[in-house]
Amino acid sequence: MPEKELRMKIGELKSDIGTIKDLELSIGKIIEETWAEEMGPTPFPSITDLREWDLRLLQRYAPFYMPFCDVCCLCTYGKCDLTGDKKGACGLNMASQQSRIVLIACCMGAAAHITHARHLVDDLIERFGRDYPMDVGGLSVEVEAPIIRLVCGRRPRRLGDLEDILDYTERQLTQLLSATNTGQEESNLDFESKVFHAGMIDHVGLEVADMAQIAAYGFPKADPDAPLAEIGFGVVDAAKPVILVVGHNVPPAAEIVDYLTDKGLHGEVEVTGLCCSAHDVARYNPKAKMVGPMSWQLRFIRSGVPDVVVIDEQCIRADTLAEAQKIMAPVIATNEQNCAGLPNRTKDPPTEIVKDLLDGKIPGALILDPAKVGQVSVETAVALAPKRRKFKDVPNVEDIIKGGKRCTRCKECVRTCPNSLPVMEALLEARGGDLDKLSSLYEECIGCARCESACPLDFPLHSFIVKAAEKKMKEEKFKIRVGRGAIQDLEIREVGSPIVLGDIPGVIALVGCPNYAKGAKEVAEIAMEFARRRYIVVTSGCAAMSAAMFKNEEGKSLYEIYPGVFDAGGILNVGSCVSNAHIAGAVIKIASIFAKRKLRGNYEEIADYVLNRIGAVGVAWGAMAPKAASIGSGFWRLGVPVIVGPHGFKYRRMLLGRKDRIEDWNVYDARSGEKVYVGPTPEHLFYSAETKDEAMVMMAKLCMRPNDTTKGRSIKLTHYIDLSRRLFGVMPDDVHLFVRTIADIPITVKDEVIRLLEEKGWKENVIPDPTLLPTMIRRRRE
Amino acid sequence: MSTSTEPWQTAEIPGPKKALVITKPEVVSALIRRAKRPILVVGHQAAEIQLRNGKLIDYMIRLAENLKIPIVATAHMQREFLKRGFHVDSWMPAVDIGNRLKDPEWQGLDGLGPQDLALFSGIPYYVEWLILSGLKHFSTGLKTISLEMHYQPHASWSFPNLPLDEWEKNLEGIIGGK
Numbered sequence: 001m002p003e004k005e006l007r008m009k010i011g012e013l014k015s016d017i018g019t020i021k022d023l024e025l026s027i028g029k030i031i032e033e034t035w036a037e038e039m040g041p042t043p044f045p046s047i048t049d050l051r052e053w054d055l056r057l058l059q060r061y062a063p064f065y066m067p068f069c070d071v072c073c074l075c076t077y078g079k080c081d082l083t084g085d086k087k088g089a090c091g092l093n094m095a096s097q098q099s100r101i102v103l104i105a106c107c108m109g110a111a112a113h114i115t116h117a118r119h120l121v122d123d124l125i126e127r128f129g130r131d132y133p134m135d136v137g138g139l140s141v142e143v144e145a146p147i148i149r150l151v152c153g154r155r156p157r158r159l160g161d162l163e164d165i166l167d168y169t170e171r172q173l174t175q176l177l178s179a180t181n182t183g184q185e186e187s188n189l190d191f192e193s194k195v196f197h198a199g200m201i202d203h204v205g206l207e208v209a210d211m212a213q214i215a216a217y218g219f220p221k222a223d224p225d226a227p228l229a230e231i232g233f234g235v236v237d238a239a240k241p242v243i244l245v246v247g248h249n250v251p252p253a254a255e256i257v258d259y260l261t262d263k264g265l266h267g268e269v270e271v272t273g274l275c276c277s278a279h280d281v282a283r284y285n286p287k288a289k290m291v292g293p294m295s296w297q298l299r300f301i302r303s304g305v306p307d308v309v310v311i312d313e314q315c316i317r318a319d320t321l322a323e324a325q326k327i328m329a330p331v332i333a334t335n336e337q338n339c340a341g342l343p344n345r346t347k348d349p350p351t352e353i354v355k356d357l358l359d360g361k362i363p364g365a366l367i368l369d370p371a372k373v374g375q376v377s378v379e380t381a382v383a384l385a386p387k388r389r390k391f392k393d394v395p396n397v398e399d400i401i402k403g404g405k406r407c408t409r410c411k412e413c414v415r416t417c418p419n420s421l422p423v424m425e426a427l428l429e430a431r432g433g434d435l436d437k438l439s440s441l442y443e444e445c446i447g448c449a450r451c452e453s454a455c456p457l458d459f460p461l462h463s464f465i466v467k468a469a470e471k472k473m474k475e476e477k478f479k480i481r482v483g484r485g486a487i488q489d490l491e492i493r494e495v496g497s498p499i500v501l502g503d504i505p506g507v508i509a510l511v512g513c514p515n516y517a518k519g520a521k522e523v524a525e526i527a528m529e530f531a532r533r534r535y536i537v538v539t540s541g542c543a544a545m546s547a548a549m550f551k552n553e554e555g556k557s558l559y560e561i562y563p564g565v566f567d568a569g570g571i572l573n574v575g576s577c578v579s580n581a582h583i584a585g586a587v588i589k590i591a592s593i594f595a596k597r598k599l600r601g602n603y604e605e606i607a608d609y610v611l612n613r614i615g616a617v618g619v620a621w622g623a624m625a626p627k628a629a630s631i632g633s634g635f636w637r638l639g640v641p642v643i644v645g646p647h648g649f650k651y652r653r654m655l656l657g658r659k660d661r662i663e664d665w666n667v668y669d670a671r672s673g674e675k676v677y678v679g680p681t682p683e684h685l686f687y688s689a690e691t692k693d694e695a696m697v698m699m700a701k702l703c704m705r706p707n708d709t710t711k712g713r714s715i716k717l718t719h720y721i722d723l724s725r726r727l728f729g730v731m732p733d734d735v736h737l738f739v740r741t742i743a744d745i746p747i748t749v750k751d752e753v754i755r756l757l758e759e760k761g762w763k764e765n766v767i768p769d770p771t772l773l774p775t776m777i778r779r780r781r782e
Numbered sequence: 783m784s785t786s787t788e789p790w791q792t793a794e795i796p797g798p799k800k801a802l803v804i805t806k807p808e809v810v811s812a813l814i815r816r817a818k819r820p821i822l823v824v825g826h827q828a829a830e831i832q833l834r835n836g837k838l839i840d841y842m843i844r845l846a847e848n849l850k851i852p853i854v855a856t857a858h859m860q861r862e863f864l865k866r867g868f869h870v871d872s873w874m875p876a877v878d879i880g881n882r883l884k885d886p887e888w889q890g891l892d893g894l895g896p897q898d899l900a901l902f903s904g905i906p907y908y909v910e911w912l913i914l915s916g917l918k919h920f921s922t923g924l925k926t927i928s929l930e931m932h933y934q935p936h937a938s939w940s941f942p943n944l945p946l947d948e949w950e951k952n953l954e955g956i957i958g959g960k
Contacts, residue, residue, distance in 0.1 A: 066913060068915070070796055083919060412792070646908075658881070687877060688909075693857065697858075728861050729861035730873075
């Protein structure tokens with residue numbers, strides 16, 4: 001750690017000149033330098049330090065705004081109509097307003113992750129102390145914090161070292177958010193640059209959070225063979241007392257596991273999880289059961305299986321308390337971010353809290369002490385389970401039939417459903433007792449229950465669907481490899497060359513939320529398609545769970561079929577949302593470990609390297625939350641394109657390249673300083689696809705990079721052409737843009753492609769040492 | 783004809799400027815006739831929506847052929863057109879055609895000049911809603927028509943929310959060039 005704060009406290013000092021009592025001195029920071037690597041140009045970058053890089057990216061990948069709302073209502077001047085070229089009373093136009101909203105969303109997302117990181121670091125320091133070592137992979141992971149090294153120029157060695165890093169992120173976040181106030185930033189491109197900054201500091205927060213919990217809780221440390229855990233509604237033993245943890249912050253869940261262990265109750269109480277708390281409690285103890293992604297919240301609570309619901313932070317339904325009350329399960333809120341209106345019982349003795357919960361005096365409690373949460377949750381669940389007897393809030397078949405008969409065909413359920421599912425038609429069909437159509441909606445239902453809110457007769461339509469699909473739901477029994485954490489340095493050494501040269505066609509990162517337009521199965525299909533093609537497939541968050549929840553013909557989930565290594569054909573779950581840091585970390589480490597580029601405070605050079613050489617694509621197929629936006633924006637600044645599913649259009653701004661503009665695709669050849677056309681590689685930085693098939697072709701295309709060798713480009717083109725032919729039925733009409741020399745052409749389609757090149761007037765080009773940065777040119781032109 | 787001009791997805795409330803309602807197919811026919819460089823953008827739902835005389839895509843093929851409008855297929859729709867022996871003029875993602883249409887310097891599918899009219903069909907409601915919003919705010923000299931069954935408030939012209947049979951009747955009317 002290069003800087004240290006010196007604090008000196010003197011209780012009593014007697015000397016010839018007198019006595020000093022209770023003197024406390026603070027002398028700022030002492031520089032303690034043990035890292036030989038020279039500091040790069042931008043340690044702890046300010047909002048504007050990387051602005052030039054951002055503007056380079058934004059020139060090529062210009063924003064396409066699709067406003068979600070035509071007005072601004074953020075100040076009392078408004079509402080202001082910003083339609084077309086109108087300006088608001090403050091002078092802001094529509095483009096700037098849209099980028100401002102994107103910035104607000106990314107600040108929200110970054111704030112959620114950074115606050116989560118702060119909670120973890122504070123809790124873990126209290127429990128383990130500031131000097132607890134930051135071991136996230138032993139000798140396998142010497143570059144332990146690639147993002148922090150790159151952005152901050154620091155190497156965190158102890159838990160306490162993470163505090164300064166978080167101080168920086170919190171300062172930046174405040175400044176970014178301040179720019180969104182009325183009368184601040186006016187340029188849409190500067191807003192976009194700030195969006196990138198928010199994303200970058202978000203990634204720092206992600207890395208802090210996951211490093212802290214991996215090191216302190218002993219999660220799998222860069223382990224390709226991390227244990228398999230059970231996932232799915234059907235894996236929960238409902239005969240036992242069941243505790244459900246929902247959210248992202250693992251300390252309360254870890255304390256539940258510890259309390260059960262201490263009391264010898266392990267195996268007698270089921271610890272289950274939803275969303276990222278499921279990931280992390282299973283990383284802590286793989287015997288914990290993962291119910292599923294966040295979209296399983298309502299269906300699991302209403303099933304009556306959980307006896308106690310423990311919530312922490314992020315992605316928790318805002319009606320959790322009301323839903324839990326319907327099944328007579330108390331809610332324990334454990335985090336300042338979501339107090340749920342519950343009385344704060346943090347300072348009360350656990351036995352009193354348990355008694356009040358069991359007596360029904362309170363519907364739940366806010367307990368901001370993880371250890372106390374562990375005790376209260378377990379004791380309450382054990383005592384309450386025999387009384388509740390899994391009291392549920394699920395309709396019976398007769399209720400559904402009656403509902404079908406009473407339905408007034410107003411279509412409000414269909415009109416409010418995000419996926420326009422034919423809920424009304426299915427309900428009408430159920431009038432005669434045929435529930436098949438309702439059951440068929442289950443796979444594509446995202447569990448939001450907006451249909452219920454819209455129904456003028458207050459039918460529990462989501463529960464109707466779940467009841468109709470009860471058999472399917474109970475058969476949900478799958479295996480998932482728990483989050484392995486970081487990618488080993490050794491793995492990077494082995495795949496660095498084939499990735500950069502193109503022999504491994506790309507890295508596909510399936511991440512994000514479960515807001516799927518056509519069901520979660522598409523995630524598993526994408527993962528298997530690209531693993532079979534020898535791409536490296538990385539998963540995290542709800543997408544990692546969705547990928548697990550399908551079986552092949554032999555009854556195996558894909559984590560049982562494919563190895564968990566960071567290598568061609570592997571499918572590896574890195575962990576929860578905060579584990580996305582390891583995906584960004586892997587591409588950074590390729591630049592550092594394989595290419596030996598300096599990492600420390602050297603963001604621009606590394607991002608330029610990533611953009612031009614590392615064929616990685618992020619795919620957030622069900623992206624929903626502002627958190628997903630901030631994670632995505634961190635990848636954009638780093639030079640990694642991101643694809644989102646159809647609901648991702650609602651992020652209201654895409655960053656799109658224009659392959660028809662030749663001049664946009666020139667880079668410098670670092671060897672000569674010459675400008676060289678490299679084709680649209682990668683074509684887009686942020687792009688929303690209408691269908692899975694469209695996305696899969698685009699994934700293969702976006703993995704191409706200017707630096708690909710001819711062999712590597714030929715391999716990448718093989719996949720692009722093959723996928724296009726299979727899914728679109730045609731040879732892509734832009735192949736000529738990706739062929740630099742004849743040697744790039746896949747041998748199997750050589751004649752056909754050459755004919756196409758001739759039609760297009762193609763000319764051979766050189767393969768440069770590509771860079772967008774004039775500073776990287778080694779020999780300037782005369 | 784129903785005159786419901788609420789957004790089909792209930793929360794997709796736009797703003798002060800909303801699409802003019804197509805009350806009869808002749809309106810669309812006249813707009814197409816008047817346009818110098820129209821295009822028809824067809825999304826993946828055109829291969830899923832069943833009408834009396836085939837899928838929506840079949841209607842769009844007839845429309846393109848009868849009225850001589852070039853088609854841009856989005857998503858994986860090239861495959862569906864080819865199955866029907868029809869070669870589209872261009873393929874590109876929905877977001878890409880939106881991005882090009884908003885650019886006044888884009889010289890169109892054939893490079894001969896900007897498109898002045900874009901018709902949309904078979905694109906998921908909320909996707910089209912957003913693309914049309916982008917075009918409403920940022921395109922210059924472009925008019926848009928939604929041929930969907932449900933009201934798209936960000937288009938220049940849109941059908942209201944229609945029952946299937948009325949929608950089909952309207953489409954037939956446009957195809958026939960009435």
